Amino acid sequence: MFDFRPDESLAPAELHRQLVEAAAALTEGEPDGVANMANVAALLWEFLPDLNWAGFYRVAPAKSGGEELVLGPFVGRPACIRIPFGQGVCGAAAASGETQRVEDVHAFPGHIACDAASRSELVVPVKRDGTVVAVIDLDSPSPARFAEADARGVEALADLLADRI
Template sequence: MYDFALNPDLPAEERYRELTQMALALTEGEEDPIANMANVAALISECVPKLNWAGFYRATNGKSGPELVLGPFIGRPACIRIEWGAGVCGTAAASGATQRVEDVHAFPGHIACDAASRSELVVPIFKDGAVIGVLDLDSPEPGRFAPQDAAGFEALVDAISDRIAG
């Protein structure tokens, strides 16, 4: 049994360093990327406050070009396929840049899977220079994600990208 907890009083940089170490410990020795994504989504959901959705979308080639396909997540049912460049997740995948959105209702083309979501952080995941997916985090609080959150989750996905690549 795994029992992880983060001290909320730690500075953000230390909290994310610990979260990354937990994710590495949780995925160590496991070769199945779906199992690793599932455990990391659960870990994030358990350790990071004020989230209503945490999970992964995997990059694939769809009928009309590159798209993201729903992977393991914690939260309400979600959109299964997102076109490259569509919504916050598709924008992160197409641009290769983290998207930190303070108010999803103000984001052009936002795809609302959960009406309770107000802010979103989407971090592209790279392997060998190519986007292989995104980590998607939603919050019911506007402005929930700070630059430190973006940096912390970028470091986390960078550390585990080999373990979640299919």
């Protein structure tokens, strides 16, 4: 049994360092990407306070051709299953390959409200060989929940996971 509960008094940079370290330990040597995403979604939920959703969307074939994001392992309320590239915060991250840190999702053009309680969002693309293969999506019921330190920490996590999911 694993117990990866962080000290709640940690500075954000140290909290994220420990999160990446825990994810490395859980995913090392495991070839199944779904299992790795599931464990990392649980770690995100344990490590990061004030979330109402934490998980992954994977790049997969779209029903009508091309590619889109498809729901992967997560913790939280049921979510949108398919998100076209360029739509919503997740689709913007997938299309641009850039982290999206949104203080007020209701002000984001084209925001997709899978959970009406979400107020802010952080979405980080996971890239393998320069190509987006998934996104890590974090939602919070609090406005402006995610700081630059959160973005940098989750980007480090995405880098670790690039070859593990």
